[in-house]
Amino acid sequence: MRKGSLLVLVLSLVAGVAGLAGGVWWFGVRPGQLLEQAADRIVAGLASGELADTDVTDPAAVDLEQVFTGMGALRPTVARATELVPREPGVVTTTLDWSWTIHEGKAAWEYSTPLELMRDGEDWRARLTPATIAPDLGEGESLRATRLAPTRGSILGQGGEPLATNTPAWRLGIDKTLTDVDTAADSAGKLATELGLDAEAFADRVRRSGPRAFVEARILRQHVPEDQELVARTERWIGVRAVPTTFPLGRTSSFARPLLGVVGDATAEQVEKSGGTIRPGDLVGRGGLQEARNHVLAGTTGFVVSIVDADGRAREAFRVEALDGAHVLTTIDVGLQVEAERILAEVGPASALVAIRPSDGAVLAAASGPGSDGLSTATLGQYAPGSTFKTVSALALLRAGEGADAPVECSDGVVVDGYRFDNWEGYPSSALGTVPLHTALAHSCNSAFINERDRLTHADVADAAGALGLTAEPNLVVGGFLGAVPEGDTEVEHAASLIGQGKVLASPLGMATVMASVVAGHAVSPVLVDEPGAAAEPASPLTEAEASALRSLLANNPVEGGYGALTGLDGVLAKTGTATYAPGQYHAWLMAARGDLAVAAFVADGSSGGRDAAPLAAALLRAA
Structure with a gap:
């Protein structure tokens, strides 16, 4: 046999084998692929709610859009749970697993239904019935998801x-x-x-x-x-x-x-x-x-x-x-909160009254007046606390070795690095000169505290504020602010901080916390909702001896300082504050305590703590 003839014969055999393989694929493998593709396409259409008419034997048998209309935007996930099983020539069946996630985190509606596919030439179509979509679904019926609203807690x-x-x-x-x-x-x-x-x-x-x-x-x-x-x-x-x-x-x-x-x-x-x-x-x-x-x-x-x-x-x-x-x-006392709001009802500027129970830190009232325009001045206000902060400075002096009777120099004003600090207008001349610390505090002598600026570092003052709970992070659940004692950049700012001015800030809640801490003998952490979580321990905790000395000083203030608004209230601890925030404009403060109740009163724009804030606090103490 010639070589050319042999080559032709080999090529003919190869072509024959290839043709036979192609025929096996076309008539044996391809139909199975088409069936799988059709099944996947139909399942995807059922899941989306958009099934092409060409994929079903009778498009009018089930209106998928109408069936799903009551489900809103919800759509199921649909998957084949079983293989495609021939039932008779040209007909295969499978089982579909359906899952409707109506609400994240809730149990899904899950069920299985049968699906029948019928051959149509080379392709396959689904023979849909309502029962293919959901068990017990009948002709002309639809699905509807309705939310069940819970009752809100109080x-x-x-x-x-x-x-x-x-x-x-x-x-x-x-x-x-x-x-x-x-x-x-x-x-x-x-x-x-x-x-x-x-x-x-x-x-x-x-x-x-x-x-x-x-x-x-x-x-x-x-x-x-x-x-x-x-x-x-x-x-x-x-x-x-x-x-x-x-x-x-x-x-x-x-x-x-x-x-x-x-x-x-x-x-x-x-x-x-x-x-x-x-x-x-x-x-x-x-x-x-x-x-x-x-x-x-x-x-x-x-x-x-x-x-x-x-x-x-x-x-x-x-x-x-x-x-x-x-x-x-919560810890709120309805009667006390109502009374605090009643007291503030006629106060024009932003204002607040806060009441804390020192024994457990419970916030019994936190009222903000109508001038606060809906803001929580009581818990979020950030204002210079003025002379109420002298309670903190007094603690720093006690820790520096001073006592209630220790002499301090209350001069008629003091100049620090060219800036003059004066005492409040009308300061009694009888309380000028070398006076006991308790007198300087009772009459709120600015110069007496500023003259101690070289003895007290910023760290001394900040530690004292922390010991009285002022600079802690409040654990109220809602937003809150107690106070801040940042370090001043100048000698003037350090001097100002000793009398609650400069960069020092506090909220009415913060100053009520200071008073509550004095009464309790430790740093009080105000609580509005009793939930797990312990307050951080201050860097220099308050001792009982220090607290006792502060209580004596603050009990003397209304007597020696003549806090007229508190007349008739026995056993009261108190300290007024008047903080300048602009020339001739003042924040008015008073913090006070009686028994197991500490309060702070604040008026954002007043003339003095004794005149504007003290009557508010006194009214709340009497109501309690």
């Missing part, structure tokens, strides 16, 4: 008395189903004016809302006579409606509001930051304890999945019960 005070709790209320607003758009907008303007809202903005909001919308203006308390009268007065306007509801509310609209916060619909930002734990429509805390302990108070939502027929009748398919929120117990 914020409680001493003795379990409610500070904020679920309260019978009205949602007062405009119901656009009751009238036409123009009348609704007109009534909205009247309602907004009555409530002190922006009438034009609220009316515009009503105009832009849907034709069947209810546009809420305010939540009102059903048990408050003024709110009852407001509802009766405003419902006379066409379109105004008060819808009865139950809502988490404080005792009044202003009661301890900076501490408690409020509850409202979740904002988009809160939803985004929650990692799935908060969803649109949830009621969540905004500010204060309502926000800080929302995870405790809110509970967790449940849900029910129902099968709904064409007439709207529903039967339950799956349920996860809601878990109600827990209560948060």
Whole structure:
């Protein structure tokens, strides 16, 4: 045989074998691949809710979009649980595992259904029935997920008395189903004016809302006579409606509001930051304890999945019960808080009253006046404490070896590096010169403390402040500030710090803590919510001997210093403070204690501590 013929023969054999292999692949392997691809495509379409008509034998048999409509944006995960099994020529079956995660962290709705695939030429199509989508689903029926809202927990005070709790209320607003758009907008303007809202903005909001919308203006308390009268007065306007509801509310609209916060619909930002734990429509805390302990108070939502027929009748398919929120117990004494707010009601500037129980650090009241414009001056204010801080400087002097009777030089002013410090206007000449420390403190002689600046380093003063709890990190659960004693950059700033000026800052809570620490004999850590966590030990802890000496000094102040507002209150420890914050402008302070109660009073813009703050503190001590 010629070589050329042999080559032709070999090539022919190779081509034949290749052709045979291709035929085996085309007729044996490829159909299996097409079946797998079709199955995967159909499963993905079921999971997304978007199944192509070309993937089903009868597109009209199941309207997947209609079945899923009551599930909102929720979609299942779907996976094949078994291999594709031939049942008869041109028909294979498999089992699908379905899982619906309705709420992150909750049990998923899981079940299995059969899927039948039928061959159509080279491709495969699903023969869908309602039972393919969910067990017990019938023709024309759909799925619906409904959230089950938990009952929000209450914020409680001493003795379990409610500070904020679920309260019978009205949602007062405009119901656009009751009238036409123009009348609704007109009534909205009247309602907004009555409530002190922006009438034009609220009316515009009503105009832009849907034709069947209810546009809420305010939540009102059903048990408050003024709110009852407001509802009766405003419902006379066409379109105004008060819808009865139950809502988490404080005792009044202003009661301890900076501490408690409020509850409202979740904002988009809160939803985004929650990692799935908060969803649109949830009621969540905004500010204060309502926000800080929302995870405790809110509970967790449940849900029910129902099968709904064409007439709207529903039967339950799956349920996860809601878990109600827990209560948060605080140290607030309702009576004392109410009284503190009443005392501050007529004070124009930002103001505060704080009461602490020295024996355990419980914050019994932390009230901020109307001039604080909703801010918690009581717990977050940062102001020069003025002469109340001389209590800290007095402790530093005691530690330097001075006693209550030790002589100090109370000169008529003192110049430090070219800057003149004066005593307060009207300082008694009888208390000038060389006087005992107790006299300098009682009459609040600035120069006596500044003249000791070379004996006291910044570290001495800062350690004394720490020993009295002023510079610790507050453990309130909500935001708080006690005080700061930063080192001055100049000799003048160091001198100023000895009389509570310069860079020294304190809050009313901080100065109440100082007084509580004097009474308790150790650094008190103020507590609003009793939760685990120990306060850090001061670098130089207060000794009982030091505390006893301070108590004697502070008990002498009202007597020798003539604190008229405290007249008739036996056994009172006190120290006034007047801090200059601008030429001719002063912060007014008083801190005081009587028995197991320490208080601090503050007025941001006053004439003196004795004149403006002392009467406030005295009124609270008498009420207690």
